[in-house]
Amino acid sequence: MDQYAVVGNPIAHSKSPSIHAHFATLTNQELVYSTLLGDEAEFEHQVRDFFAKDGKGLNVTVPFKERAYAMCDILSQRAKQAGAVNTLLMGRNGELFGDNTDGIGMVRDITHNHGQSLKDKRILILGAGGAVRGVLEPVLNAAPESVTIANRTLEKAQSLADHFDCLASSFEALEGPFDIIINGTSASLSGSLPPLKEELVNAETWCYDMMYGKERTVFLQWAHEHGARGADGLGMLVGQAAEAFYLWRQVRPETASLVETMREQM
Numbered sequence: 001m002d003q004y005a006v007v008g009n010p011i012a013h014s015k016s017p018s019i020h021a022h023f024a025t026l027t028n029q030e031l032v033y034s035t036l037l038g039d040e041a042e043f044e045h046q047v048r049d050f051f052a053k054d055g056k057g058l059n060v061t062v063p064f065k066e067r068a069y070a071m072c073d074i075l076s077q078r079a080k081q082a083g084a085v086n087t088l089l090m091g092r093n094g095e096l097f098g099d100n101t102d103g104i105g106m107v108r109d110i111t112h113n114h115g116q117s118l119k120d121k122r123i124l125i126l127g128a129g130g131a132v133r134g135v136l137e138p139v140l141n142a143a144p145e146s147v148t149i150a151n152r153t154l155e156k157a158q159s160l161a162d163h164f165d166c167l168a169s170s171f172e173a174l175e176g177p178f179d180i181i182i183n184g185t186s187a188s189l190s191g192s193l194p195p196l197k198e199e200l201v202n203a204e205t206w207c208y209d210m211m212y213g214k215e216r217t218v219f220l221q222w223a224h225e226h227g228a229r230g231a232d233g234l235g236m237l238v239g240q241a242a243e244a245f246y247l248w249r250q251v252r253p254e255t256a257s258l259v260e261t262m263r264e265q266m
Contacts, residue, residue, distance in 0.1 A: 003054065004248065007036040007046065008061035015262070016059055019241045023253040031056075031249075038064050044071055051090045057248040058088040059241070065100075065130070072098035081164070082134040087244040099247055102131070103138035105240030106182075106210065106233070111142070113235050113256045116180065116206050118142035124178040125149050126194050126219075127185035128156040131210055135184065136164045150174055152194070176200035181223070183209040188217040201228040209233055214266040235259045 006016040012035065020033040036058075039046060043064050050058060060068040065084035069075070072085060073095035079085050085098035110116050123144045125132055128151035140147060147166040151157035154170045161168035176199045187194055188211035201207070207223035207230030216224065216232075223230050238255045246252040 002031040002056045004031055004033040004057045005036045006059040006061060007038045008064060009038040011035045011037050016241060019238060020245060022258050023245045026253050027251045029249055043067055047071060059244055060086050060088060069098060072096050078103060078137050081137040084130060084134055087247055089248055100134055101240040101243035103135035105243050106135050106236040107138045107142055109235035109239040110208060114231050118144050120145045121179035123147045124181045126183045127151060128160045132184035133160060140164060171195045174200060177202040177205055181205060181207045183219040188219055191218055193218045193222055196222060198226055201226045203227045206230055210236060234262060
């Protein structure tokens, strides 16, 4: 049976095996999907060994996405722009192909599962780290009116904005309201919030947090208190997995029902 896995460290908490098992059942695909604890010293050897033993595809998570990128013989355009790889597969001629499905997974969640169009919208993205870099190209491909990157360190936001040909701002200099705000900072993990001004949102603003949890994230709570609506990143987690599954199996599974089930099980 075809073998797939997710490699990372830590990895025991990963939801990927249950997500891909659900996709396989949903699409009548026969495969096995497991976890692989990545070794800091042996990561590249582990990847090569997995494919040498006829593994079909690997997902890559923290902290190995950049190292996976460096290993690839062929990279998708979105992987090149992200500077990181979360999905690997072996080509027919033995070349390692790398893709990054995070951004398209998020955009599909926003547009398909939540019915929000990014086209002609004024979009604000909070943060300038790897998570934001990984989603910028698919967001820009959706033809928004403008994309502004805001970060505590303006230089970091400006560097990213220059690379992707969009706008940069400090939090203090932002002028709203925006149509869509995407939180790509890790602040929600620590229960903190970037210094956001009330004027950035109104009743028409839709907010998205790449993080997710059982309770509403601090960012989404802030949005709610200021009259905006929004969603967390659970659908992004499922969406990026669906894109990887499509890359491997050429079948794109439906995701909304699984997101709902996972939400109920939290």
